[in-house]
Amino acid sequence: KQEVTQIPAALSVPEGENLVLNCSFTDSAIYNLQWFRQDPGKGLTSLLLIQSSQREQTSGRLNASLDKSSGRSTLYIAASQPGDSATYLCAGGGSNYKLTFGKGTLLTVNP
Amino acid sequence: DTEVTQTPKHLVMGMTNKKSLKCEQHMGHRAMYWYKQKAKKPPELMFVYSYEKLSINESVPSRFSPECPNSSLLNLHLHALQPEDSALYLCASSLERGGHNEQFFGPGTRLTVL
Numbered sequence: 268k269q270e271v272t273q274i275p276a277a278l279s280v281p282e283g284e285n286l287v288l289n290c291s292f293t294d295s296a297i298y299n300l301q302w303f304r305q306d307p308g309k310g311l312t313s314l315l316l317i318q319s320s321q322r323e324q325t326s327g328r329l330n331a332s333l334d335k336s337s338g339r340s341t342l343y344i345a346a347s348q349p350g351d352s353a354t355y356l357c358a359g360g361g362s363n364y365k366l367t368f369g370k371g372t373l374l375t376v377n378p
Numbered sequence: 379d380t381e382v383t384q385t386p387k388h389l390v391m392g393m394t395n396k397k398s399l400k401c402e403q404h405m406g407h408r409a410m411y412w413y414k415q416k417a418k419k420p421p422e423l424m425f426v427y428s429y430e431k432l433s434i435n436e437s438v439p440s441r442f443s444p445e446c447p448n449s450s451l452l453n454l455h456l457h458a459l460q461p462e463d464s465a466l467y468l469c470a471s472s473l474e475r476g477g478h479n480e481q482f483f484g485p486g487t488r489l490t491v492l
Contacts, residue, residue, distance in 0.1 A: 298476070299478055311468065312483070313483070358420075360481075364433070364476060365423060365477065366481060371420060
């Protein structure tokens with residue numbers, strides 16, 4: 268059974284700092300790894316999708332990497348801004364229909 | 379059109395009421411999902427539809443009844459809910475069912491059961 272863990276549970280940084288969010292998974296037979304952003308009381312916004320054959324994906328100030336052999340993914344946010352404050356969720360897509368979610372990292376970027 | 383829409387945004391209902399949640403997508407996706415999310419928890423899968431047929435029911439109580447009238451619409455009918463059913467209900471869609479497909483989520487319906 269796939270288990271996904273996100274560290275840290277919460278992170279507070281000053282504006283402008285580069286930061287890394289971590290995601291680990293137990294079953295390396297994942298099909299893909301998705302990173303989502305969720306603002307309080309809102310739905311999930313898909314940020315990046317990394318297929319199992321890929322090592323990384325980039326979108327603007329975001330870069331996500333995937334290392335299946337070690338069961339890890341990281342989300343790198345460059346030059347953080349207060350508007351980046353949200354909960355970030357990673358989720359692994361398996362051979363079945365399911366996305367297995369981590370519990371998320373609550374990010375606060377202070378002006 | 380690359381979004382999933384959900385209505386209503388907020389819903390308050392009593393335990394004897396019958397109400398419905400609606401989800402719509404026009405991306406040509408053939409898999410649609412209902413998730414339930416409690417505060418400070420990750421989403422939990424409830425139902426999966428593939429090509430308008432219910433393919434997965436994650437042991438959800440019968441007071442929740444899904445319906446997929448066509449490939450673009452997904453409904454969740456609610457009846458005799460309990461206060462513990464209060465949560466954010468999220469709809470998602472993907473091109474096909476299967477773990478290799480990217481899922482796109484709607485904004486959710488905030489449900490409060492009194």
